[in-house]
Amino acid sequence: MKSLLYIFIAAGIITFTACEKKDVAAGLPELEHHYYAIFVPNNNTGVTVTRNQATLLKFPVQFYSTFTRSYDAVAKYAVTTAGITTPAVRGTDYNIVDKNGAVIQSADTTYSIIFPQAKQAMDTIYIKLLNNTAPGVRKFEVQMLDNITGQFDVDIFSTAFRRPVQIN
Incomplete structure (x- = not known):
């Protein structure tokens, strides 16, 4: 019976020491200008739409920051068909547009979202x-892209950086 008591005591000590709370330094200088831009909801779930859909597809993007800065942070995103056997064609199947439906021009399929004052x-x-x-x-x-500059980094979450779209 004594050995059973000692086992429970040892297990309790191991449990309490294993759950020791470790403080992470707040305000690390190397992370002061590091932000995140991700799709909402926080997942990489695909979307299926019909080709004759008249309403705009809307993909909300959350920009995470706890600061107000003197600069504007820029999140980047791109449209890709790499590895897709039945690729959609920009200008034929779809266009990237603003909220009013005006086409946003891009020389290479990369686009930007500007977050004023990195708020x-x-x-x-x-x-x-x-x-x-x-x-x-x-x-x-x-796909949301990393945007690493000399002034700031806008990073992504692996769980919410892409939106596959299938047009039926």
Whole structure:
């Protein structure tokens, strides 16, 4: 019986020492200008839409910050069809647009969202479907990108950095 008591005491000591709270230094200088931009909800779930959908696709983006800065933080995103066997074509199947439906120009499929004064905020990526009548499914993916500059870093979460889109 004594040995059982000693086992319970030893288990209790191990449990309490294993759960020791460790303080993480707050305000680390190397993280003062580090932010995150992710899709909401916080997942990488795909979206299926019909090609004749008239309303804009809306992908909310959360910008995480606890500061107000003298500069504007810039989150980057891109549209990619890499590795997709039935790729959608920008300008034929869809366009990246602003909230009013005006096409946002890009030389390379990379776009920016500006967060004034690096304040925490929500913004939205808008996509307009162009009702391409060609038969078959078309696919593309919108991806949040890391944007590392000399002034700030806008990072991503692996759990919420992409939105696969399938156009039926």
